[in-house]
Every structure is written in structure tokens, then in C-alpha cells.
Amino acid sequence: MSNPTVERTHRRVFRWTRQDIPGAAMAAPGVIGLLVFVAAPFLVAVVLSFFNAQLNSPRTPNFIGITQYARLFSDSQFWRALGNNLTFAAFVIPVQTAIALGLAMLVNQRLRGISIFRALFFLPVIFPMALVAVVWRLILSRSEDGLLNSLVHVTTFGQVGAQDWLGNSATALPSIILLSIWQGVGFQMIILLAGLQDIPQERYEAAQLDRASRWQQFLYVTLPGLRNTLIFVVLLTSILAFRVYDQVYILITSGGANKSATQTVLYQATTSVFDQNNLGRASAITVVFFAIVLAITVIQRRVVRQESEA
Amino acid sequence: MKHRKKAGDGIVAVSAAALLLAACSSGGNGTSSAGDGTGDVEVWAHQGKDTEVAALQDAVANFNASQTDINVNLTLVPEADYTTTIQSTSAGDLPDVLELDGPTLASFVYDAKVAPIDGYVSQDTIDNATVGNVNQGTVDGTLYALAQFNSGLGLFANGAMLDAAGVSYPDSIESAWTADEFLSALKTLAAANDSGYALDIKENYGLGGEWGTYAFSPLLQSAGGNLIADNRASDVLDGPESVSAMEAFQSWMPYVDPNEDDSAFVDGRVAISWGGHWMYPGYSEALGNDLVVLPLPDMGTGTKSGAGSWTWGMGSTTQQGAAAGAFLDYLLNDENVKAMTTANGAPPATKSALATDALYSAGGALELWGQQLEAGCNADSITEDCVTVLRPLTAGYPVITSEFASALAAIAIGDDVQSALTRAATAIDQSFSDNNDYQ
Numbered sequence: 001m002s003n004p005t006v007e008r009t010h011r012r013v014f015r016w017t018r019q020d021i022p023g024a025a026m027a028a029p030g031v032i033g034l035l036v037f038v039a040a041p042f043l044v045a046v047v048l049s050f051f052n053a054q055l056n057s058p059r060t061p062n063f064i065g066i067t068q069y070a071r072l073f074s075d076s077q078f079w080r081a082l083g084n085n086l087t088f089a090a091f092v093i094p095v096q097t098a099i100a101l102g103l104a105m106l107v108n109q110r111l112r113g114i115s116i117f118r119a120l121f122f123l124p125v126i127f128p129m130a131l132v133a134v135v136w137r138l139i140l141s142r143s144e145d146g147l148l149n150s151l152v153h154v155t156t157f158g159q160v161g162a163q164d165w166l167g168n169s170a171t172a173l174p175s176i177i178l179l180s181i182w183q184g185v186g187f188q189m190i191i192l193l194a195g196l197q198d199i200p201q202e203r204y205e206a207a208q209l210d211r212a213s214r215w216q217q218f219l220y221v222t223l224p225g226l227r228n229t230l231i232f233v234v235l236l237t238s239i240l241a242f243r244v245y246d247q248v249y250i251l252i253t254s255g256g257a258n259k260s261a262t263q264t265v266l267y268q269a270t271t272s273v274f275d276q277n278n279l280g281r282a283s284a285i286t287v288v289f290f291a292i293v294l295a296i297t298v299i300q301r302r303v304v305r306q307e308s309e310a
Numbered sequence: 311m312k313h314r315k316k317a318g319d320g321i322v323a324v325s326a327a328a329l330l331l332a333a334c335s336s337g338g339n340g341t342s343s344a345g346d347g348t349g350d351v352e353v354w355a356h357q358g359k360d361t362e363v364a365a366l367q368d369a370v371a372n373f374n375a376s377q378t379d380i381n382v383n384l385t386l387v388p389e390a391d392y393t394t395t396i397q398s399t400s401a402g403d404l405p406d407v408l409e410l411d412g413p414t415l416a417s418f419v420y421d422a423k424v425a426p427i428d429g430y431v432s433q434d435t436i437d438n439a440t441v442g443n444v445n446q447g448t449v450d451g452t453l454y455a456l457a458q459f460n461s462g463l464g465l466f467a468n469g470a471m472l473d474a475a476g477v478s479y480p481d482s483i484e485s486a487w488t489a490d491e492f493l494s495a496l497k498t499l500a501a502a503n504d505s506g507y508a509l510d511i512k513e514n515y516g517l518g519g520e521w522g523t524y525a526f527s528p529l530l531q532s533a534g535g536n537l538i539a540d541n542r543a544s545d546v547l548d549g550p551e552s553v554s555a556m557e558a559f560q561s562w563m564p565y566v567d568p569n570e571d572d573s574a575f576v577d578g579r580v581a582i583s584w585g586g587h588w589m590y591p592g593y594s595e596a597l598g599n600d601l602v603v604l605p606l607p608d609m610g611t612g613t614k615s616g617a618g619s620w621t622w623g624m625g626s627t628t629q630q631g632a633a634a635g636a637f638l639d640y641l642l643n644d645e646n647v648k649a650m651t652t653a654n655g656a657p658p659a660t661k662s663a664l665a666t667d668a669l670y671s672a673g674g675a676l677e678l679w680g681q682q683l684e685a686g687c688n689a690d691s692i693t694e695d696c697v698t699v700l701r702p703l704t705a706g707y708p709v710i711t712s713e714f715a716s717a718l719a720a721i722a723i724g725d726d727v728q729s730a731l732t733r734a735a736t737a738i739d740q741s742f743s744d745n746n747d748y749q
């Protein structure tokens with residue numbers, strides 16, 4: 001209690017001084033934006049999830065309590081979608097970050113024309129996901145003439161026949177993981193490349209004088225130097241992994257992808273509200289998903305913070 | 311953190327917007343009036359093929375030039391967003407005249423977005439509409455919409471390839487292939503083709519979308535099953551007849567070309583294409599005299615086919631009923647119907663235009679499909695003679711089509727038929743019971 005900083009903050013809360021006005025004024029647009037576009041819609045969704053609300057119906061929604069949640073938790077398709085989301089995240093977050101790091105180190109070398117390689121690896125990021133999904137639909141086609149099937153046919157000397165990569169429940173989600181990593185990895189690569197170039201060259205020279213091997217240099221110079229960048233990249237990849245939607249939607253609706261094996265929670269929410277007008281169910285899905293993502297974020301933040309303090 | 315929140319909350323923001331729209335739309339309760347028959351008439355239409363757009367724009371321009379009292383303003387909305395646009399516009403903001411996709415009409419009536427048109431459109435126009443056209447536009451005994459054209463669905467076949475493979479094929483509605491005959495024809499044709507495939511079912515459209523319901527729910531009805539009966543899907547959609555139809559469908563899948571490039575049929579990779587009238591111009595050009603048109607397979611109670619397409623209605627709060635009716639009378643006259651059906655190859659939905667149509671009347675290349683459309687009925691009153699069945703006229707249709715098409719897509723890639731259909735039927739029934747059967 002005798003801590004002077006704490007006392008000062010207490011006083012600032014109660015006495016509104018002149019200097020606070022510009023600060024509050026400048027924060028206001030952001031705060032109001034958050035309240036209007038994030039907090040308020042979320043509260044509306046919580047309320048809607050207790051009603052049998054139909055999109056755009058002139059009838060008054062009737063209160064049905066926790067029915068939507070009860071149905072959700074007893075719906076095997078919802079659990080399947082959540083499982084798909086978690087599987088996707090569990091593979092994409094580590095694998096995509098690792099590949100991005102490998103690529104960043106590859107293109108960080110001083111070679112003639114290296115910027116061409118950088119541009120090539122970054123290229124898929126520029127493509128809209130809709131386009132990527134359509135291109136991969138051709139690659140993953142179940143036809144014998146599909147690009148992947150042709151490749152498998154040639155490399156196995158015709159021993160392996162045509163596979164329905166997107167239709168088969170065993171290969172559908174891995175296919176989507178693969179194309180998502182292919183599309184997204186360049187972005188993480190560029191961020192990590194910037195991080196790599198921030199590591200002072202002297203540290204590597206010092207490590208070489210100490211006769212550190214390449215592996216030891218990576219372990220004790222590169223990784224610690226990239227620490228903050230890596231944390232950022234992992235957080236960013238997690239965000240993108242949980243909101244996976246575009247490629248799933250496109251491949252399910254027009255690519256013959258196995259719906260139960262590839263659907264995600266966001267896919268279910270949008271299908272409920274836009275295909276079936278079921279606003280209440282979509283709201284319940286969103287609220288549950290928000291709670292899960294919030295829990296994961298809190299855990300992730302806590303783990304990262306502990307490490308940075310250690 | 312900020313990014314993370316955005317991810318989950320995009321949906322929430324949309325939901326909130328939808329709630330606001332829902333609240334707004336409850337203001338309009340369907341009070342249209344005739345007006346004085348002069349002034350501006352706002353018209354919304356979907357932006358289809360360029361040729362269709364040109365035909366519609368010509369009709370509007372000619373109508374405006376033909377008289378001085380009424381001025382029609384046409385607004386085109388991209389096809390992919392059209393129905394969503396109508397759904398998310400409150401009744402008070404809808405135009406005087408609007409185009410609607412046939413199977414969505416009942417849900418717009420339920421949402422009080424469209425007005426009855428029989429007081430505004432002339433009796434001659436109504437009398438000249440084909441039975442299927444009037445059926446499509448009638449909800450609970452009231453006429454809400456009339457169409458310029460209908461749709462035709464069946465099999466296109468490459469006669470030369472069928473003859474070369476020694477496969478005989480039907481030449482009338484009555485002689486349609488049975489499910490077994492169809493399967494054995496597919497086997498023979500696939501064996502005779504280097505591609506190993508025999509059939510194109512337009513998988514590139516996505517079986518999980520409206521195409522799936524439009525093109526394949528007739529199989530259920532042909533087997534004696536249905537999507538829904540008396541507002542219940544259980545024991546109908548997942549009854550033994552429907553299951554047998556979908557099991558037959560599943561047995562055809564090994565012979566189906568994925569058709570990513572939409573040219574399986576014209577490239578000769580398959581001998582048969584399951585398609586609609588809009589494929590006719592391209593197929594006819596590519597195959598010439600080899601192109602033959604067949605009915606869909608008969609699953610037990612006679613072949614059934616799909617029908618219905620874009621149709622014209624009026625916004626529920628229009629104050630220009632008389633002027634809007636005059637414009638619809640003009641749009642549905644022979645000249646404009648023919649201009650439109652020439653542009654898109656569809657069967658005319660008016661008696662006088664159909665009778666003189668070169669494609670669908672006696673002797674025309676699509677005569678068989680013209681006959682199919684003459685034998686039309688609603689999904690709740692299917693008779694043995696009926697061939698073209700309209701999709702169910704209920705406000706719950708969005709749920710029915712979404713669930714059935716999802717089940718169809720799952721069946722196509724090998725899921726268990728009974729459990730896929732039961733899952734769909736259960737979800738449909740739940741939605742109907744939640745919403746008082748959409749009454």
C-alpha cells in the first residue's frame with residue numbers, strides 16, 4: 001500500500017486532469033470502434049443464441065433457453081468440425097512455422113539472384129485463397145488425369161491407382177492442410193527473414209571463433225535472436241489456423257471435398273445462418289467458438305510470458 | 311489479441327447486422343397499392359448471362375419507348391449475390407418489381423416481402439401462363455409470381471458413342487432407362503471409352519448446392535420417395551424408396567467424370583451428360599446431329615424431372631401495383647418471352663410462346679423435354695403421369711435444399727446412404743418443428 005506508483009494511479013483515476021483530455025480524445029475512436037463493432041455484436045450474439053432467431057424473418061424470435069447449446073453439444077457434426085479445427089491448428093502451427101524458418105534461412109544467403117527465390121516463395125501469398133483453392137482442386141482431382149494422381153502414377157510405375165484425395169476421409173483434411181501451408185508459408189517466411197537480418201553478424205563471427213558448429217550456431221545464436229519474431233509468427237499462424245474457412249468452403253461446395261472430414265466451426269456457423277437462416281444456432285456456435293479460442297489464447301499468452309521472464 | 315478477436319467476431323458482426331435488418335423488415339407487413347398507373351417503376355433483376363441481360367435491357371428500353379406514362383428503372387444485381395440481396399433488404403426497401411428464383415418464393419412470402427400480383431397483372435397474362443408457371447408462382451392459393459421461362463432437365467447423350475458401344479437408348483418418356491439398365495449402360499460405355507468414364511453429372515457445379523437438389527431430388531420422387539411430405543422429412547427422405555434411389559445414384563459414381571473443366575461431354579470423355587437446357591446451345595454446336603436428348607432414369611414409378619427457374623414478382627410495399635403490372639404484362643408477351651428464351655435456350659413459360667417454340671414444340675430438338683414440362687405437378691401432389699416436379703413450395707425450402715444437397719454430396723463420395731439421409735431428415739424436421747412448420 002505504501003507503493004507510491006499505486007497511490008498515484010489511484011489519484012489519476014479519481015481526478016480528471018487537463019492532460020488526460022487529449023489522451024482520452026485520441027483513444028476514443030478506437031475504443032468506440034471496439035465497443036460498437038466487437039463488444040456489442042458479441043453481446044447480441046450471446047443474446048441471440050438463447051432465441052430461435054431466423055435470419056430476416058418478420059416474426060419475433062421466441063426464447064428457447066439453452067436449447068441451441070444443448071443441441072450443439074450433442075451434435076456429432078459439431079464435435080467433428082471442432083476436431084477438424086484443432087487438428088488443422090495442431091499440424092499447421094508447428095509445421096508451417098518450421099518450414100517458414102527453413103525457407104527464411106535458405107533465402108537469407110548472399111547469392112546472386114536470391115531475390116528471385118524470395119519472390120517465388122512469397123508468390124502464393126499474393127494469390128487470393130479462392131484462387132488457390134480452385135487451382136488445388138485441379139491438382140487434387142480424383143480423375144486419373146489429376147495432377148497429383150498422374151504424379152503418383154508415374155513415380156510408382158503405375159502401382160498406385162487414382163485416389164480421391166479430397167473425397168476420402170483419410171486424405172481430405174491432410175490435403176487441405178497441405179494447400180493451406182503452401183499458400184501461407186511465404187508470409188511467415190518474409191517476417192522471419194526480416195528477423196534473421198536483424199541478428200548482428202558479429203554474433204555469428206564470435207560463435208565461429210568459439211568453433212561453434214553450424215547446428216550450435218543455429219541453436220545458440222539464431223533461435224535466441226529470433227525469439228520475439230518467432231513468438232509473433234506462432235501467434236499469427238494460430239489466428240489464421242483457427243479462422244480457416246475460405247478453402248474449406250470452396251472445396252466442399254464445388255470441389256467434392258468430404259464435408260464431415262473437412263468442415264470447420266466457422267463453416268458450420270456460416271452454413272447455419274446463410275443457407276438455413278438459423279441465426280440462433282449460428283450465434284451459439286460463435287459464442288462457443290469464441291470461448292474456446294479465448295481460452296487457448298490466454299494459455300498461449302501465459303506460456304509465452306513465463307518464458308520471456310525466465 | 312486484436313486479430314484473434316476479429317477472427318471469431320466477423321460472424322458476430324454479421325449476425326448483429328442481420329438482426330438489425332430483421333428488426334427493420336418487421337415494419338413492412340405487405341401493404342401494396344395500385345397507384346395511378348403512372349410514374350417510376352423500380353425493377354431488380356439478377357445479372358445472368360450477357361445475352362439474357364441484353365434481352366432484359368431491350369425489353370425495358372422498348373417498354374419505356376412504347377408509352378409515356380410509366381418509366382421503368384432497371385437495377386442489375388450479380389447472380390451469386392442476388393438472393394442474399396433480397397433476403398437482407400427490408401420489405402420497405404424492395405423495388406416495385408423483382409426477379410426471384412422459383413424455389414425461394416415461398417420463403418419470401420413467409421417473410422412478407424412479396425405482394426400478390428393477380429390484381430395487378432392482367433387476366434390474359436395469367437391465363438396464358440403454363441400450368442407449371444402458375445404452380446411455381448402460387449403459394450397457399452395466391453399468385454405471387456409469373457415467369458418468362460421454365461427449365462428443362464434430362465440426359466444429353468452422344469448418339470454415335472452409344473451406337474458404337476452397342477447401347478440402345480430410350481426415345482420417349484415411357485421408355486426411360488430403369489436404374490439397372492442405366493447402370494449397365496454406364497458400365498458398357500465406360501469400358502468402351504479410353505477415359506474409363508461414362509457419365510457427367512456437372513460435379514463442377516457442386517453437388518452440395520442448389521444443383522444437387524434440382525437435378526437429383528427427382529430420383530427420390532421417381533422411386534416413390536420424396537424430400538418432404540406433410541411438413542415431415544422422416545420416413546420420407548430417409549424412407550426405403552428414397553434410400554434405394556440414392557443407393558442407385560451411389561452405384562453410378564465410379565463411372566462419373568469429375569469434370570473440373572466442364573468439357574467432359576464435348577471432349578468425348580463421357581457419352582452421357584446429366585444437364586439442363588442451358589447446356590443445349592454448346593452441346594448442339596459441338597456434337598451436331600449426334601446429340602440426343604433423353605429422359606432421366608426411371609427409378610420405379612416413371613421418370614421424374616426438375617422444373618422451375620427465375621420468376622417475376624412485386625415488392626410487398628409497392629405503391630405502383632398498376633404500373634408494375636403493366637410492365638409485367640409487357641415482359642410476358644410473346645415478343646419478350648421469345649427474345650429471352652432465344653437468349654438462354656430455356657423453354658418458354660407462356661402457352662402461346664411455347665406452342666410456336668422451335669426447340670420444345672413438336673418436331674423440335676428438345677420436344678421430349680417440352681412433353682416433360684407439359685406433364686408437370688407440385689411436389690406434394692405427384693401422380694404417375696407427372697414428369698416434371700417443382701421443388702417443394704414451402705418457406706422451409708432453404709433448410710430442405712441445404713440438408714438434402716449435403717447428404718447427396720456425402721453419398722457421392724461413398725458415405726452410408728441411410729445414415730446420410732436420416733441425418734438430413736432429422737435436421738429438416740427439427741427446423742420445421744422449431745418454426746411451427748413455417749406456417
